[in-house]
Amino acid sequence: MRRVTLDIETTGLEPSKGHKIVEIGCVELENNYPTGKIFQQYINPNRKMPEEAFKIHGLTDEFLYDKPIFLSIADKFLDFIKGSELVIHNAKFDLGFLNYELDAASKKNLLEFKVLDTLLLARKIFPGAANNLDALCKRYHIDVTRRKKHGALLDAELLADVFLEMNGGRQKDIGLETTKSKLFEKTFVSKEFSYSKKIISADKKETQDHDRLLKFLKMNYW
16 A cells, blocks of 8 residues: 655745745655655745744755745645645644645645544554654654654654554554464364374274273372
C-alpha cells in the first residue's frame, strides 16, 4: 500500500487571514516503510514573514525571495501524492492550508484523499498524554537531534518513523507471522483429517509377553 507522510510550514495559523505555506515536505511509504522517494519544496509566500513563524522554522524573507510561488509547484506536488493515502499529524491544520491554496490556484483539492491523522491515532493509544510530534518521537525513542528548528521534510521523515512504530515497529509487514499462522493452520488440518484409520491389534504372543511384564513389575517395588 502506498502512503505519503506530509508536513507543511507556514507564515501563521489562518489561511483565511492571508497566511501562506512556505514549505511542503513529503515522504513516500510502501507498506509503511520509506522507499527513499521524497518531495520537498520551499515556496515564496509573497508576504513578510512574521517573527513568531520565523522562530518556529527559521525561514527568512531573503531565503524565500527567489523560491517559486504555490501555483507553479501545485501540479508537481499533486503528481507526487497521486494515488496515495496521506499520513498527517494534526491533519486539520495542514489540509486547511493545502485546500485553501489549491482552491485559490484553481486546482483539485485533497477532499477525496484518504487521510490518516496520527494525532487522533496517538490520542487513542496514549489518552491524556502529550501527543505532539516531539513527544511521540521521545516516547518511541526516535532520534530528533537533527531537529534544531521545524522543517516540513524533516518532520515528514520523523512522522514516517513514528507511524511505523505505531504500526508495530520494525517487525511490521515482514510476513513471518502470517506465513507461520498459515503454515500452522495447514499442518493442523492435515493432522486432524488425514490420519490413518487402520487399527492394528496385538497377536497372542504379544499379549502373553505383556501379561508377564505386568506380573514382573508387581513383584518389584524399586
